[in-house]
Amino acid sequence: MYNQRFPDIKPYLKTHSLMPENQETPIAFIKKDIVENPLFYRRNHFPYPMLSSSFYWLPINGAVKEPKLFSMQELIQFPAKKLKVVLECAGDKRSFFEPKVYGEQWGNGGISQGYWKGVPLKALLEQTGLKDDAKEVIVEGYDYGKQPGIDGIHRFARSLPLEKALHPDTIIAYEYNHQPIPFKHGYPLRLIVPGWYAMASVKWVRQITVIDSHFNGPFQSIDYVYYPHKDNNNDSFPVTNINVNSTIQKPNNMQILNAGRHTIKGIAWTGKGTIQRVEISTDNGQTWSYATIKSDHRSQYEWVSWSYEWVVSEKGEYTIMSKATDSYHQTQPMSPFWNRKGYGYNAADCIRVKVE
Ligand SMILES: Nc1nc2c(c(=O)[nH]1)N[C@H]1C(S)=C(S)[C@@H](COP(=O)(O)O)O[C@H]1N2
Ligand SMILES: [Mo]
DSSP states (O other): EEEEEOOTOOOEEEEEOOOOEEEEEOGGGSSSSOOOOGOEEEEOOOOOOOOOOGGEEEEEEEESSSOEEEHHHHHHHHHOEEEEEEOOTTTGGGOOOSSSSOOOOSSSEEEEEEEEEEEEEHHHHHHBBBTTTOOOOOOOOEEEHHHHHHEEEEEEEEEEHHHHHTTTTOOOEEEETEEEEEEGTTTTOEEOTTOOOGOOOOOOEEEEEEESSSSHHHHHHTTEEEEESSSSSTTTTEOOOOEEEEEEEEETTEEESSSSEEEEEEEEOOOOOOOOEEEEETTSSSSSSEEOOTTTTOOSSSSSEEEEEEEEEEEEEEEEEEEETTTTTOOOSSSSOTTOOOOOSOOOOOEEEEOO
């Protein structure tokens, strides 16, 4: 796939910041339906945590009948679930918003996919039992620090409503792509919440606490909230499900092409349901045609690859767009839902090319 004579010529992550580390997947170069560790985007709020041996114990406490401490040995003995899951940062494509918004200026590479294996959180909560007034489940990571815009020092922690926590596909994972989870992606235990934006998938799980109230941690009451207005917090609501979306991987934006036949390629994904169709326009959205969706190994939480054969004879500039629709009849809009912190961008993907 890469240049044989120069094996060091290969894609790398696109760097936004190193402390904490934030780097994008070079999505145009991802040809497979799984992303291997070296090209898996990295999104961190804090410096990487220091892990001690006590890390191998997972406590579950709070509004449970019997608090428990699970060892790794115990966890891997539960019936395991392996799921192919898209993880997409809620800030993916933030840089495409107009007007621009503050925050990490992610392009289209805040997304990766692979196999996560672990034990359903439900199975663990069945062991501890839940008190009648249990409402939410907080999952806390080992990393902590200060973040601009948020007072004080916090650990990265988020809660799930009971319904999502007990969903059979919400897992405490210990493997990624059939290996122990790479350290930067949450070793040894990571919560995986398929279908939700990836802020929900807490890395380096330190403890799990069931509560009888609503958790107000800053990563769900300040950040990861949609604020539709520039100057006030009215009408805000939390970021949860991944929006239906697609990305054109080939050709590149602003590429120069020869007249003739070209394959337009990309991926499409959604948080709820499955991708039903992908439409392509090569005339700036005036007319649309169906792309062919590659249909092998499709499971609910993975992206689909699609392609479209484009025959172009006339020289000129072209605006190419892709627009996906899912089984809940959600279609990518032509313009994004603008929000002050720049989450959930999912307007039809758009590139320009010149045919010479
Ligand atoms: N403990 C912890 N978990 C975390 C985060 C974090 O900073 N700390 N970032 C979240 C966000 S916003 C995203 S997009 C994903 C990124 O996962 P990755 O670095 O494995 O790609 O992890 C989520 N889980
Ligand atoms: Mo994120």
